[in-house]
Amino acid sequence: MKLSNIFGILTDLRFAIIASAKPTIKAIRDSPSLLFHLQELSKIIFYNVWIVYGREADENRQPMKESLITANSKGTVLDLGAGFGATVRYLSKDKVTRYVAIEPNVMMHKHIKDTAEKAGFSEVDGSLVVLSCGAEDYKVIGSALGGLGTVDTIVSVLTLCSVPNPEQTIKDLVVKLLKPGGEFLFYEHVQSKKKDVSFWQWFWTPIWKTCFDGCALNRPSDEYVRNLPYWEPIPESGRDSEGKQVGVWGNPGEEEEHLWWHQIGRFIKSS
Numbered sequence: 001m002k003l004s005n006i007f008g009i010l011t012d013l014r015f016a017i018i019a020s021a022k023p024t025i026k027a028i029r030d031s032p033s034l035l036f037h038l039q040e041l042s043k044i045i046f047y048n049v050w051i052v053y054g055r056e057a058d059e060n061r062q063p064m065k066e067s068l069i070t071a072n073s074k075g076t077v078l079d080l081g082a083g084f085g086a087t088v089r090y091l092s093k094d095k096v097t098r099y100v101a102i103e104p105n106v107m108m109h110k111h112i113k114d115t116a117e118k119a120g121f122s123e124v125d126g127s128l129v130v131l132s133c134g135a136e137d138y139k140v141i142g143s144a145l146g147g148l149g150t151v152d153t154i155v156s157v158l159t160l161c162s163v164p165n166p167e168q169t170i171k172d173l174v175v176k177l178l179k180p181g182g183e184f185l186f187y188e189h190v191q192s193k194k195k196d197v198s199f200w201q202w203f204w205t206p207i208w209k210t211c212f213d214g215c216a217l218n219r220p221s222d223e224y225v226r227n228l229p230y231w232e233p234i235p236e237s238g239r240d241s242e243g244k245q246v247g248v249w250g251n252p253g254e255e256e257e258h259l260w261w262h263q264i265g266r267f268i269k270s271s
């Protein structure tokens, strides 16, 4: 692996520290007890980093998101780790009846609501639901949505890296919340299949995780989803009857030897 790919993360860390230092210090000054609540502090840091980098992260991925999210989302859409609500901008009002944003960082909620309103989803008519629980709280999500088995589409963009107990969480979401025929769509950075890259992902994860609200670089989230026994068989062509991609595939043009190695996935739950 190239040294620039191994140690480039230090530049990312430096930018993140620069972006979040002022507001984080102010938050500690206003509430010194934050120093004893590292998880809360990490949320403040991540919020301020995402204010600076969230839009860029979204804009660079627009074509991929259109072909994954816009083309396949319908009915009730559960957005895991909604952040500032970037996903709602890719949902078509003609096909999507309810946008459900799962976002434990409540600092993000005002942004989610503003973005969703602009996209035509509103809490007033019930087409927008914002929940502060985690993706792992499937019971809370189910009861807020009026029952289990009520979700048509689950979307996860750069979130499975942060959820606790990801294998069980993904399974619960698919088994308990997703309807038969519903789809699980994801775009995630995952554990590399290359040994040297996965070693460095493992090496950097403790530092990165501490600064970025639990974000792990070394999770095989794509495998966790793919290995579930609830999916319709994937055709050999990797495309469904409409010619749309299904299964797991890579980000076109992305370097393989990268600490943030992304995989894109689309799975359909068996009826």
Ligand SMILES: C[S@@+](CC[C@H](N)C(=O)[O-])C[C@H]1O[C@@H](n2cnc3c(N)ncnc32)[C@H](O)[C@@H]1O
Binding pocket: 054, 058, 080, 081, 082, 083, 084, 085, 086, 087, 102, 103, 104, 105, 108, 133, 134, 135, 136, 156, 157, 158, 159, 162, 163, 164, 213, 214
């Ligand atoms: C990298 S951001 C991605 C945000 C958004 N999906 C996007 O693409 O802009 C990851 C998000 O996951 C949220 N998150 C962290 N732990 C979570 C959990 N247990 N369940 C759901 N979301 C979580 C974070 O608060 C953060 O907003």
